[in-house]
Amino acid sequence: MNEIETIFQKSPSGKTWFRLQNSELPNRAMNFGDGLFETMVWENGQVRFFERHIQRLRGGMQILGLDSEAIDISELLEFLTVNYPNDRKRVRWNVYRAGSGKYTPETNDVFQILQLTEFTEAPIIKAKADVSDKVQLFPTLWSSFKTLNALPYILANQERKERRLDEIILLDYRGFVSEAGASNVFWEKDEVIYTPSLSCSCINGVSRQVILEHLDRNSMPYLEGEFKLSELQGASRVFVSNCSGVSYLGGFGSSKFSTIPLQFLKLIFD
Incomplete structure (x- = not known):
């Protein structure tokens, strides 16, 4: 399974994660880098050091003025548990501002993208x-x-x-x-x-x-x-x-x- 096959998106109005076929273009991630990401390890049915990742992500969202209420922790964990119960994955979680506009944002809503790949340990x-x-x-x-x-x-x-x-x-x-x-x-x-x-x-x-x-x-x-x-x-x-x-x-x-x-x-x- 390659990276393209393991990319999921959640829109501001979305109720769940879905397989990403086509990303909305242009978007503020591409045009302005208007977003954040966390790179995490999913193993043994949990995200390693998850609370710290969430704390850092919310801190960054506050700096960028993004709606932190859009982050549903339990939903994300349920999604990973259902789809990858016994896998060990590297999870990149992108959170970027929705809307278009130029430098001035139109909204504080967010798009979220999960990119899952096989986890590889750092070389010793x-x-x-x-x-x-x-x-x-x-x-x-x-x-x-x-x-x-x-x-x-x-x-x-x-x-x-x-x-x-x-x-x-x-x-x-x-x-x-x-x-x-x-x-x-x-x-x-x-x-x-x-x-x-x-x-x-x-x-x-x-x-x-x-x-x-x-x-x-x-x-x-x-x-x-x-x-x-x-x-x-x-x-x-x-x-x-x-x-x-x-x-x-x-x-x-x-x-x-x-x-x-x-x-x-x-x-x-x-």
């Missing part, structure tokens, strides 16, 4: 990484949310591919470490875990939230802040996380890191 090791030469991130009201405005990440990953890297690290406009091409970044030094704060324009990743909560709950030392690239280069271990799991960086430029998995991360994502 990404051997070669480096910093982006082309892309810097800037703070906005929506920096921490996953919006349909993804050009910085498209350009960064295009650069990663051209440079034959396994991962690329992005800095903010001040030169502080922000995140990876499609993941949050962490590193370990002297048994302390470090990660950029949201002030560095990184996405407030759900996996990031879960990792920090685990560290806090178990009194494990960590620092969330603004760090120059030299801090990461001097680490003993570097890892990146997103909904697909955790990957360890084998090297960054001339720096080499340990790729021995951290046990607490296996407990979180297994």
Whole structure:
């Protein structure tokens, strides 16, 4: 089953999800990137870390002025349970503004699209990484949310591919470490875990939230802040996380890191 065969839509007036044959064109997702998305894992009859995904999605909808009442959590879970009871799926949930118009929106109603594909875990090791030469991130009201405005990440990953890297690290406009091409970044030094704060324009990743909560709950030392690239280069271990799991960086430029998995991360994502 390919991605086209597993795309479903729910319109503002729709009572249920239906197989998408033709999308209304033009739409505000295409014309303006006027929307948000969540990428989630469906397994064992539930969405992993679902409450955190919902919380982030609703926060982004509030910023964009979208009608959060359009999000029916129980209906979505029922749909996945009925159609994919024993499957393990990667679920991309797009929520974008209905209506047409130009820059000024005509409505706060939303269209919703589900794109379901087979779930693939993140590779355990990404051997070669480096910093982006082309892309810097800037703070906005929506920096921490996953919006349909993804050009910085498209350009960064295009650069990663051209440079034959396994991962690329992005800095903010001040030169502080922000995140990876499609993941949050962490590193370990002297048994302390470090990660950029949201002030560095990184996405407030759900996996990031879960990792920090685990560290806090178990009194494990960590620092969330603004760090120059030299801090990461001097680490003993570097890892990146997103909904697909955790990957360890084998090297960054001339720096080499340990790729021995951290046990607490296996407990979180297994």
